[in-house]
Amino acid sequence: MSGETNKKKLKRKIMCWWAGILCLTVLISSVGCSASSKDAMGQPGADQAAVEYNHAGSSEAPAEASFTGHPAAEEAKSAVTEEKRYVVLQARLTLEIKDLEAAARKIQERVKDAGGYLVSLEFYDLRDGRQAGQLSVRVPANKFDPFWDALDECGTVKNPHVYTDDVTMHYIDLEARLKNLAVQEERMRNLLERAKNVEEILQIEKELGRIRGDLEGMTAEFKHLQERVGYSSLEIRLEEKDPRFAGVTGGFDSYGERIGYLLSLNTNRLLRGFSTCLVVAVGSLPLLVPLLLLAFLGWKAVEVLQARKKKSLRKKDKMDQISS
Numbered sequence: 001m002s003g004e005t006n007k008k009k010l011k012r013k014i015m016c017w018w019a020g021i022l023c024l025t026v027l028i029s030s031v032g033c034s035a036s037s038k039d040a041m042g043q044p045g046a047d048q049a050a051v052e053y054n055h056a057g058s059s060e061a062p063a064e065a066s067f068t069g070h071p072a073a074e075e076a077k078s079a080v081t082e083e084k085r086y087v088v089l090q091a092r093l094t095l096e097i098k099d100l101e102a103a104a105r106k107i108q109e110r111v112k113d114a115g116g117y118l119v120s121l122e123f124y125d126l127r128d129g130r131q132a133g134q135l136s137v138r139v140p141a142n143k144f145d146p147f148w149d150a151l152d153e154c155g156t157v158k159n160p161h162v163y164t165d166d167v168t169m170h171y172i173d174l175e176a177r178l179k180n181l182a183v184q185e186e187r188m189r190n191l192l193e194r195a196k197n198v199e200e201i202l203q204i205e206k207e208l209g210r211i212r213g214d215l216e217g218m219t220a221e222f223k224h225l226q227e228r229v230g231y232s233s234l235e236i237r238l239e240e241k242d243p244r245f246a247g248v249t250g251g252f253d254s255y256g257e258r259i260g261y262l263l264s265l266n267t268n269r270l271l272r273g274f275s276t277c278l279v280v281a282v283g284s285l286p287l288l289v290p291l292l293l294l295a296f297l298g299w300k301a302v303e304v305l306q307a308r309k310k311k312s313l314r315k316k317d318k319m320d321q322i323s324s
Contacts, residue, residue, distance in 0.1 A: 086171040088228045089141055091148070091162040092235040097155035100131045100240055106154050107135060107236065114143040116231065126240075133238040138231040147234075155238070167225060174222045181215040 097103035100123060108118055116139035123133045139147045151157060188208045195201045281288070 084168075085166060086168045086225075086229050087141075088165040088167055089144055089162070089232040090164070090234075091144075091160070091232065092237075093151070093160040094158040094237045094239060095151065095155035096158055096239055096241055098241060100133050100238055103154050103238055104133055104135065107137070107151070110147060110150050110154070111137045111139060114139045114147045116140060116143070116147070119233075130240040132240065135234075135236040135238065137234050137236065139234065141230055141232050144232045151236075167229065171225055171229065174218060174225065178215070178218055178222060181211060181218065185211050185215060 095103065095107075104121065104123075108121075111118060116137055119136040119138060121133070121135050123131060126132050185208065188204055188211060192201065192204045192208065195204055
């Protein structure tokens with residue numbers, strides 16, 4: 001009995017040893033996993049060193065990684081987007097006015113007062129003695145509403161259309177890429193200073209030139225985007241009023257003003273008609289002179305034929321008289 005009791009005690013001790021070894025193994029594994037996770041998240045491990053090396057040697061992958069895929073970067077991007085929006089504002093409209101040149105000068109004064117500038121201006125003629133024009137202007141985005149309201153003083157606004165383009169994501173993305181490229185350029189310059197042989201110098205200078213080219217192209221694109229966001233575009237069409245469709249008092253202060261306008265309009269039409277005929281006549285002289293010469297020769301030929309015919313008739317009458 002005592003032998004069996006000793007065997008049972010020995011089995012229990014062995015089982016306890018195995019249980020202790022198993023618990024110790026689980027504990028060591030959990031501690032190792034915790035340490036590796038800390039190293040991956042915040043410690044300067046091998047993966048992070050590899051990322052830093054790639055960041056110094058490549059200009060494309062870090063730019064993407066800096067703004068996509070990383071939770072902290074995405075959160076920062078969302079926060080910036082919620083704080084400020086970048087919007088391109090554009091508009092077009094038609095202004096019905098009395099005097100084209102006066103209205104164009106007035107609009108240019110409004111643009112100058114708003115801190116904007118004129119992009120293009122053109123005038124052209126319409127039918128019935130009227131004129132029209134097209135203005136393209138840029139005004140600061142924060143002055144768009146006051147400038148839009150001031151256009152009512154220049155004429156009658158027709159067919160207004162305002163539309164926007166939200167470029168917030170593109171703006172922030174370009175801004176982040178420019179910062180990353182600047183950092184990469186600085187790191188490549190530091191590497192160039194520490195280069196030890198000609199081969200390394202040539203390779204670093206080649207990479208540095210590529211980064212510099214990308215940086216310059218992206219800087220130009222970013223400045224253009226800033227210009228579009230900072231200044232709103234307006235396309236303004238100017239049209240003089242058509243007197244045929246104007247009311248008795250609509251658009252005119254008095255009957256005398258309407259009569260004077262119609263008299264000047266019809267006088268201009270008459271003078272324009274005479275001048276057009278004169279221009280056409282003078283311009284057609286190379287064709288008219290030969291035609292007139294042919295007409296004159298034909299008329300003379302007809303006269304000669306008629307004279308011969310009359311002469312032959314007279315001779316015939318005389319012959320008839322003599323024979324009788």
